[in-house]
Amino acid sequence: MKNPTRSLILMTGLAGLVAGRDLFAQPGATPPPMPQPAAARPVFVPPAMPPPVAQPSLDSLIKWDAERKDVTVTSGTPQAQFTFNLTNVSAEVVTINSATTSCGCTVASLPEQPWKLAPGKNGQISATMNLLGKSGTTVKTINVVSDKGSKMLYVQTTILPAAAPTQALTAMDRESNQKLAIADRQAVFKGDCARCHAQPALNKFGQPLYVAVCGVCHESEHRATMVSNLHAIPQETNAEFWKNWIAHGKPGTLMPAFSLADGGILSDEQITSLVSYLVATIPSKPAVQAIKPTASAN
Numbered sequence: 001m002k003n004p005t006r007s008l009i010l011m012t013g014l015a016g017l018v019a020g021r022d023l024f025a026q027p028g029a030t031p032p033p034m035p036q037p038a039a040a041r042p043v044f045v046p047p048a049m050p051p052p053v054a055q056p057s058l059d060s061l062i063k064w065d066a067e068r069k070d071v072t073v074t075s076g077t078p079q080a081q082f083t084f085n086l087t088n089v090s091a092e093v094v095t096i097n098s099a100t101t102s103c104g105c106t107v108a109s110l111p112e113q114p115w116k117l118a119p120g121k122n123g124q125i126s127a128t129m130n131l132l133g134k135s136g137t138t139v140k141t142i143n144v145v146s147d148k149g150s151k152m153l154y155v156q157t158t159i160l161p162a163a164a165p166t167q168a169l170t171a172m173d174r175e176s177n178q179k180l181a182i183a184d185r186q187a188v189f190k191g192d193c194a195r196c197h198a199q200p201a202l203n204k205f206g207q208p209l210y211v212a213v214c215g216v217c218h219e220s221e222h223r224a225t226m227v228s229n230l231h232a233i234p235q236e237t238n239a240e241f242w243k244n245w246i247a248h249g250k251p252g253t254l255m256p257a258f259s260l261a262d263g264g265i266l267s268d269e270q271i272t273s274l275v276s277y278l279v280a281t282i283p284s285k286p287a288v289q290a291i292k293p294t295a296s297a298n
């Protein structure tokens, strides 16, 4: 048990002694061994390269406006765009061969491939992140690989939740909104109104689209008296009925026209998806009539 410790001390002592002896012995008698290790060293540590990293970074050759770009968007935004500006601050051509991303959802593009960036020249690497199905904060990397080293860039998107459509409006807001809509029933799709009445429709179809653009008015907890209850329409409904109301609305009321042709915000595909959803969800006969057979069966 004591032996290892003791021999360690012994060896250390011996080494010190030997080293000491050598130091004192060399200068006088033997030729100095100094030049040999000194000559061998530069091979392993080139003096021109300060950090001894495995993959040389492009930082000493290329100046980047940033290595990380952040974008904040509102929910429903389909894509986020990023642009990195870079300048070749070295005296040699840097050839950038690729810019690969960490996810299929993000695409980075070079002005040309391979991209030869001459000394003193600048240019841009652009990237697009597809935000479909994403929420919160997403960070992806872009690995830029050149003939002289590589560089990791970061792109970050923060998706803010859509302005909650259920958020109660102040009575004053509501009154002035109604006034604007009476003057122009398409006002809901313009200016700040679009935040709650148009933007939530982006990329939506069927039920989610209904909730986003129709539900705001028709399913509101505080549904205004002039807004119809779509679950108790006093007439037979069918695909034509829904399509006409959605596409054209009703002039002289607060019901806007949603088709693009009528100055609305919904594509034909979106309108068709709403019609299918409504036909499947809302009985074609008025609720009052549907009760009759049940009552007589009793």
Ligand code: HEC
Residues within 6 Å of the ligand: 163, 164, 165, 166, 167, 168, 169, 174, 176, 177, 178, 180, 181, 187, 188, 192, 193, 194, 195, 196, 197, 216, 217, 220, 221, 222, 223, 224, 227, 254
């Ligand atoms: C912050 C979101 C938001 C904004 C911005 C907004 N609205 Fe609304 N709007 C609603 C909600 C929610 C309802 C449903 C009623 C409620 O809950 O207060 C509604 C309902 C309506 C109605 C149906 C009548 C009613 O009062 O219920 C009309 C018309 C209307 N808005 C027009 C407008 C116009 C015009 C603008 C722009 C000047 C606008 N809205 C801006 C959220 C918004």
Ligand code: HEC
Residues within 6 Å of the ligand: 188, 197, 210, 213, 214, 215, 216, 217, 218, 226, 227, 228, 229, 230, 233, 234, 241, 242, 245, 246, 250, 253, 254, 255, 256, 258, 274
């Ligand atoms: C800005 C508020 C608003 C929005 C958004 C809205 N509506 Fe309306 N809608 C109304 C109002 C107000 C009426 C009543 C019109 C009238 O006075 O006849 C109405 C009437 C209707 C009617 C006729 C109901 C009946 O009693 O015959 C249908 C159908 C309808 N809306 C469907 C929709 C659908 C589907 C959407 C979504 C694409 C939608 N609305 C979006 C305000 C709105």
